[in-house]
Amino acid sequence: MGMTLTEKILSHSSNSKTVTPGDIIFSNVDKVMMHDVSGPGVIKVFKELEKKGYQLEKLWDPDRVWISEDHFVPASDRISADNVIQLTKWAQKYGIKKHFKYGMGQYGICHTISHEEGLVLPGEVYVGGDSHTNTTGAIGAFSAGLGHTDIAYVLKHGKIWFKVPETMLFKVTGKKPDYIMAKDIILNIISDIGTDGANYRAMQFSGSVVDGMEMEERFTLTNMTTEAGAKNGIIEPDNTTVDYLRTRLGRINFNLIKGDPDAEFSEIFDYDCEKMEPSVAKPYSPENVVPVREVQGTEIDKAYIGSCTGAKLSDLRSAAKILEGKKVKVRTEVLPAAQSIYMKAIKEGLVTIFMESGAVIGPPTCGACCGAHMGVLGKDEICASTTNRNFPGRMGDVTSKTYLASPMVVAASAITGKLTDPRDL
Amino acid sequence: MHKYNRPNIDTDVIIPGPYLKIHDHDELAKHAMEGLDPNFTNKASKGDFLLVGHNFGCGSSREHAPIALSKTGIKAILSPSFARIFYRNSIDGGYLLPIEIEENILEKIDDKDEIEINLDKNSILNVTKNESYPIKPFSKIISDIIEAGGLFNYKIS
Incomplete structure (x- = not known):
């Protein structure tokens, strides 16, 4: 039996020949993100562990980590200002160089930064200390949100456990009317499956409408998979993905990994975009x-x-x-x-x-x-x-x-x- | 037992956005469940349980949510299902136990019922009503992480 893109990425990252939905694996991680809310949360976890005698002087790989200041910038009060100061010192201490600081050039919402800066590539395992980390999966990566303890664990060990999710496939076809945006499509999908309709599962998008979408619209689809409870949202990379990344990173090479043709999806949903209405x-x-x-x-x-x-x-x-x-x-x-x-x-x-x-x-x-x-x-x-x-x-x-x-x-x-x-x- | 029989209680309700900047655990506890029951912290005490509708903890990944609840004394939460990040935060941080029950058990346990949870037997005893109900067993790795007291204490085999 073939594997879906999500399963394939997780099999590579856990050094397994194959994985099956329901398996609990320890996966290697390629990239990690934290922001000015999860970052101080992670620091707190480190402090508590150090009190218990853990040795946490060094991170597994600071070059694979980045920090975004986004939730409480500009500082809303003294506490949030102090959080950013603390986070900055901590990042310096551990040698994290990619720190997108408010008021110092490029910065913004962490999920937007992750694709604007081309920080994650197809086939990678990316985790972030924020639930909407799912966004970046549109690039063809396994991209999932985690809490502070889990991010702290990844920072130390470079790996984390996942239950391999089943994949639900959403095919969107038909002629897309000008007044319909990715937001209308994903809201209609969430309406059909509910806010826990994809809990513990992967949501993959395909079909002519998704193929025809620019990357930014695709990110709206994967971003909102979080609202259906999904572990990750994902789209197979194609020429649009390549162009988007090359515009940002130059002519770098990466693996255009796709799922197997005989991969098994837990459910397949068909949507005709022509019939959709602008929605709220x-x-x-x-x-x-x-x-x-x-x-x-x-x-x-x-x-x-x-x-x-x-x-x-x-x-x-x-x-x-x-x-x-x-x-x-x-x-x-x-x-x-x-x-x-x-x-x-x-x-x-x-x-x-x-x-x-x-x-x-x-x-x-x-x-x-x-x-x-x-x-x-x-x-x-x-x-x-x-x-x-x-x-x-x-x-x-x-x-x-x-x-x-x-x-x-x-x-x-x-x-x-x-x-x-x-x-x- | 504190019962809130509604589904999709999200982390914005468990600990509202303005408190995200706070990382002092005792301070967070003062605002637990503020979006749903501002009186919650006065009701909760050490060793108490929560009984809630399905998809508990959906929304934001904030670890503040299980932290705030555990610091009010909540030891375990019973629900037909949990949102995935809340579930793993609770276990990996060693804060509290997210225990999955069958949907119909929600109706059988009342607010203020005294219950006992037996993880070895995967069952709940309702002391007040003298009834027992099954719980969904934890998978091996999860139960080992719980046993270890959190992910950092767990040794990968």
């Missing part, structure tokens, strides 16, 4: 998905275009197309997901379009997406957002409500002040 996930769950037109006219207080899933360059371009020459009716915030994307948005004139519409442009940060700072929602406020979660209190007060949608839907809703299908503007 209503509060308080990413699985609570309806066509925008079903809730059209719901008044909103804020439109938010930000986060690792909704503020890549392609997201900003789509939103700008709709906002060009229009004025926003509710407070609207645009936060590019990385400094490099911010710069491209300026050069392409997107930032001018946003500002002329009345929107505020903010620095790259996870802040408001996780309700931490930089524009949290107040009591009973309603937000249309390009982010990935809408649990109670996710973006601010526990009574606030977030509707998750594509950048096009959020931009259209910003103009009318109500949830709006972009076709109805």
Whole structure:
């Protein structure tokens, strides 16, 4: 029996000839990421272990590790400022050179940095101290989120246990209408399988629509697999992947690993993109998905275009197309997901379009997406957002409500002040 | 036993986003379950259990969630299923036990029932009702990690 791409990567990384879903393996790790929330968490784990007598002077391989400052930058208060100071000293002590620091050139949301900088290659095992680490799987890597103890363990030993997941295959075909974005597709998938529909499993995407997508749209699909509980999201690498990586890394060679033709999937789902509608996930769950037109006219207080899933360059371009020459009716915030994307948005004139519409442009940060700072929602406020979660209190007060949608839907809703299908503007 | 019979209790509810910057474990405990039951920390005491609906701990990977719960005294959580990162954080950090039960057992145990968990027999005894229920056994490696007190103490064989 053949193996899926996820199984194949895990068999190589665990030095096994084959692996079968359900096997628990110890896998070697190629790359590791932590940020200004998981990083201090990892430091705390190290400190506790040192108190118990563990020897932790050296990491397994500091060159395979990078750090992103993203959740609490710009510093929201003294505690978060201290966390970054502590993290910086710690990174220096352990010789971690790839530290994407706020205010010092390229920085941004960790998942965006991982692909903008070409830090992960097809076939690699990549773990990060953040649940949306799944994002990077669109490059053709095994990419999964872990907690602080597990990241600490990887930093020390270069390996970690995984239960080999079953793979669910999602084939998306049909002619993709212009108003449908990857966000609409993945919200519809989550709606069908539920927020635990892929728990412990891999979600793989294929089909003509996925083949035709640029990389940034593919990252939206894999990013949101986390909201279905998936261990990882993955897409087989192709010429689009190669071009994307070569643009960033030059003519480097890498393994274009694919699954076996006779690989077995636990389930196969077929989607016809032509039949899809621009959609929103209503509060308080990413699985609570309806066509925008079903809730059209719901008044909103804020439109938010930000986060690792909704503020890549392609997201900003789509939103700008709709906002060009229009004025926003509710407070609207645009936060590019990385400094490099911010710069491209300026050069392409997107930032001018946003500002002329009345929107505020903010620095790259996870802040408001996780309700931490930089524009949290107040009591009973309603937000249309390009982010990935809408649990109670996710973006601010526990009574606030977030509707998750594509950048096009959020931009259209910003103009009318109500949830709006972009076709109805 | 503290019962919250609803599915998909996510980590934003278990420990809300603004507390992510806090890494003092006792301080985190003061805010455990704040998004669901602001009075939770007054109710929980050492050795208590939680009984919750399926997909407990979904959402963010924050290890703050099992840390905060364990520091309120919670020893084990019973649920039909756990989100994967919460599950492994609980075990690898040695904070608490995520114990999988059958869905129908949720109805059989009431808030404040006294229960005993027997890992050797893979069963729960409801002392209040004098009933016992099965639990899903841990796989070998997981149970070895639990036995070792966390991943760092575990020796790969």
